[in-house]
Amino acid sequence: MHDIRLIRENPVAFDAALGRRGLEPLSANILALDEKSRAIKTEWQQAQARRNEASKAIGQAIAAKDVATADALKTEVAALKERMPALEAEERSVGELLTALLAAIPNLPASDVPDGADEADNVELSRWGTPRDFDFAPQDHADFGPSLGLDFEGGAALSGARFTALRGQMARLHRALAQFMLDMQTATHGYEEMIVPLLVKDDALFGTGQLPKFAEDLFKTTDGRWLIPTAEVSLTNLVAEQIVPEDRLPLRLTALTPCFRSEAGSAGRDTRGFIRQHQFEKVELVAICKPEDSDAEHERMVAAAEAVLQALNLPYRKMLLCTGDMGFGARKTYDLEVWLPSQATYREISSVSNCGDFQARRMNARTRAEGAKQTMFLHTLNGSGLAVGRTLVAVLENYQQADGSVLIPDALLPYMGGLTKLQPK
Template sequence: MHDIRLIRENPQAFDAGLARRGLAPMASELLALDERRRAVITELQAGQTRRNEASKAIGAAKAAKDEATAQALMAEVATLKTRMPELEAEENAVGDALDAQLAAIPNLPLADVPDGADENDNQLIAEHGARPSFAFEVKEHDAIGPALGLDFETGVALAGARFTLVRGAAARLNRALGQFGLDVLTRDHSYEEVVPPLLVRDEAMFGTGQLPKFAEDLFQTTDGRWLIPTAEVSLTNIVREKILSEAELPLRFTALTACFRSEAGAAGRDTRGFIRQHQFEKAEMVSIVAPDQSETEHERMTAAAEDVLTRLGLPFRRMKLCTGDMGFSAARTYDLEVWLPGQGRYREISSCSTCTDFQARRMNARYRPEGEKGTRFVHTLNGSGLVVGRMMVAIMENYQREDRSVAIPDALQPYLKGLNRLEPAT
């Protein structure tokens, strides 16, 4: 959510930020609504003041037996009583229109975000790890996965496209990955583990930016609640409508949850395999910080996600997303892309974003700086610590063997009671 006061102060900078997002100028339209709203408020306040003055004057006129003045004042008060509800209705209508427009505008990119139209314009920051070499023809995960426990056919039979039944040793690996991700984030990176609701209200989805613009990408229940597309929604809204002390910051939360996405905007993409599912598990990271901490926190959060990949021995690279590829609420995003030898390319496996105060304004989440009476909006950040399904894909493709078994990374073997490979069913 954008601050209309900042738009008033520098409309050119606001429009320049929109242009970097590929959007048309909007400052003049927003400021016209803001000007009308403020004019109505001024007229309403003046009317209230005059009504109070006239009401008192009526009594004085009657006491002085000045009936003509009393009647004139009474007529003025009657007119004001009729006009003021009209002004209140107009104030509400104009205010709602302004808020609706502000709520539909994405966050503006930070200065260091590269300009660009799509993923082809993203900036390579660093590459980590050596890509594995194979003395045999490598396969994609959807070719070797069914013999290891990725039952695509039964998943589709049970629930339709983009659902998979995971069974046997693959299910054990699925569970191990989730536990491993939580352990790394809580023990080594100081995130507090949370078990949040998977169903949330409209206000929570609005707070993190999924509503109103992206309703078609979500699943809604019959009672009007929403299945979370990521634990970012539940975790970030922990501070909704709160005023924190500066001493409480930073707050860092993590949760391993099921996530639900309709993938309405991804029709035709990754229809095969385990990459893009309607239901998947993810260990999410969320940080709530003071504004002067957010730059450092973004690097810290991304390093935590990188640590997970490094411990699993997976080759990956860090990309800084361009303005055309960032999410709605993000001011800057780093994507971590893992090498998939079966596909012969890097694919996103983690995304870490700083949202500055964009979500905090939507949630009215604030803190009180030490020694100050006033409050400021916090900054929020979110990142994928470990996306279980995509990590399974990465392990299957990078650790595949010629006999179509898959070696288990050393870091995961303690979670699998020493199991060191997934064996294909005979």
């Protein structure tokens, strides 16, 4: 959500920032609704003041036995009483239109975010690790994975396309990855582990920006709740409608949860394999901090995600997303892209975003320094630390052997119960 006061003060800058997002100017429409809303409020306040004044004057007129004046005042008060509910309804209607307009506008990009139309304009910042030289043609995980326990047919039979069952040693590797990530983010990087609801109400998804714009990307239950697309929704909304004391900040939270996405906008993409699923697990990172700390917190969070890839010795590159490729709620985003040998390219495995006060305004999440009277909106950040399924794919492909087996990365051996490689069956 955007600060209407900033739009009033500098509509040209607001429209220029929207232009960087590829959007037409909107300040004129916003300010017209804002002016209308304020005019109605002013009229209502004047009507209320006049009603109170006239009501008092009626008693004085009666006391003075001025019947004509008293009757005229009564008529005026009755008209004001009839008009005021209509003004309230009109102001509410205009306010809802203004809120809906503001809620549909994405966050404004930070000044150091590069301009661009899509992922082709993202900027590569760095690379880590060297892609392995294979002495055989590396295979796609979708081809050799089934013999190791990736049961695409079983998942599809149960639930349809983009659902997969994992069997035996593959399920063990998936669990090992998730626990390793969670242990690293809590023990090494100081995130507090949480277990959060997987079903949330409308307000939670509005707060983090998925509603109303992206409802088609979500799964809704028959009782009106929603399956979370990411633990970001539950974790970030833990501070909704709260004033968090400044001395409690920053809050650094993490959770391993299933995530549910309809993938409505990805028809035809990654239809084979385990990369794009309707249900997957992810270790999510969320930080909630003072405004002046969010840039540093952003760098800290992306480093925490990078540390997982480095520990698993998976080559990756770090990208700064351009204005046309950032998510709706982000003001700045880094993507980590892991090397996949079968595709001879890097694919996204983590997205780490600084949302500024965009989500906090939607959630009414604030902080106040000790002794201060004024509150200020918090800054929120989120990122994957990491997506478990995509990391599983990266391990399978980068550690595959010519005989169809897959070596277990050293960092995962303590979690594998003595298993050192996946063997085809």
